[in-house]
Amino acid sequence: MAGTEVTNRQILFKNFVVGWPQESDMEFVTTKKKLELREGQKDVIVRVLYLSCDPYQRGRMRNSTDSYIPPYTPGKPIEGYGLGKVILSSDPAFNEGDIVSGLMGWEDYSYGFRLVKIDDLALPISYYLGALGMAGFTAYVGFFRICEPKKGDTIYVSAASGAVGQMVGQFAKLFGCRVVGSAGSQQKVDLLTSKFGYDEAFNYKEEPDLDAALKRCCPDGIDIYFENVGGKMLDAVLVNMKVFGRIAVCGMVSQYNKEVQDPIYNLNYTVKRRLKIHGFLQSDHMDVQPEFFKNVIQWFKEGKLVYVEDIADGLEKGPAALIGLLAGKNVGKQSVKIADP
Structure with missing residues (x-):
């Protein structure tokens, strides 16, 4: 797979936003991308499966560095939390075929960051972006x-x-x-x-x-x-x-x-x-994450928890889903499905 050139659809961030963001502040494009691991890096390249729409992303559309996370770069894909399937890895913690959650670009193929391997798909995969994300x-x-x-x-x-x-x-x-x-x-x-x-x-x-x-x-x-x-x-x-x-x-x-x-x-x-x-x-509280996974998975299995999702189908639907979330149009956890595992 290394060195392979693939068709890569992307959602690009066009420019910084003042006031209410619009779908037109993002652009859906189709490009070619060569899948390459960078020399000397612990890279993980994923096939993106699901993307999360979250309110904090509005802050990344501002031309401001006064936050806990940097702004988006105009002309580059927006990024956020997602689920992906590892297709290339130079990081020994991740192998081809692993399902992971973490930060990734709004595109078909992306480098992954702050990744967590999902060892046990005990619940629907989309839950690992919301209820278990x-x-x-x-x-x-x-x-x-x-x-x-x-x-x-x-x-x-x-x-x-x-x-x-x-x-x-x-x-x-x-x-x-x-x-x-x-x-x-x-x-x-x-x-x-x-x-x-x-x-x-x-x-x-x-x-x-x-x-x-x-x-x-x-x-x-x-x-x-x-x-x-x-x-x-x-x-x-x-x-x-x-x-x-x-x-x-x-x-x-x-x-x-x-x-x-x-x-x-x-x-x-x-x-x-x-x-x-x-x-x-x-x-800031990653020490409690093992306890979180253990308890919440168990509570779902026991029928003590339920979860409502609002899933848009297709990367091209991403801008509308994100803007809809910011306007309160979603019912439940808003995400975008890109591909099957």
Whole structure:
């Protein structure tokens, strides 16, 4: 296979984006690519199988290096988390035919980075991009390590039907918490209560007063807030937190397309209520990953967890899937299928 020239479809990033990104900010092209391992490198080349669409990718479309991950390069393929099958490797940790997860380009054939070998496909392969991938691990770390949960706590999860939120809510129910969530459509709200086991849920788009909605669903206050949204939602949550409440900041998707961030007026409640606010990245907690795989796979096998996916079929559908995710059009974990294993 080394030295073989292949047809390689790609999604290129055209230029840095101000405001709302569009599909036209990306370009679908077909090129030729020679599959070569670089001398002196521990290279792994994969046939890309699935690609993940994630909110953090919006940040990589900015011309800014003030982040935990660098911006995309105009004229080059965008990249993100994916699943792939190893076709060439000079890294002794990976062999031809291995199924891996990690960072890879939005193209048919890509170098892989930060790869993890999937030894046991105990669940559908796409789950290893979502429920058993970055999203599920983020939920696990965020809830069990950052939130410091106690049985009987009331936890509120924003963007609760998404790739992370649906797992957080189920972890919290398994742990013994009262779980409240919000989402942006009635279909998603129904999923929260009928499929993911949430005790209460509301459509934030239909609530003229977020403070009133939170008081209705959490009349005794909120012990834990799993933050995915930011802005006005965070401001409303702050006044509804209990004393010694904890806020795990996973993301703030409502702010990603704004050049001027929404002001937060209620930060004084961090003192009044002695709140702990903790931003986190799953990549800082890799020590807990073996425990995560063991527990979550077992819970799925026992029927204690479910997962909803929204899978677009074909690399050319990638830009629409990513832009749809940022606009909240997806239902469940958004990914793109490129090829069968």
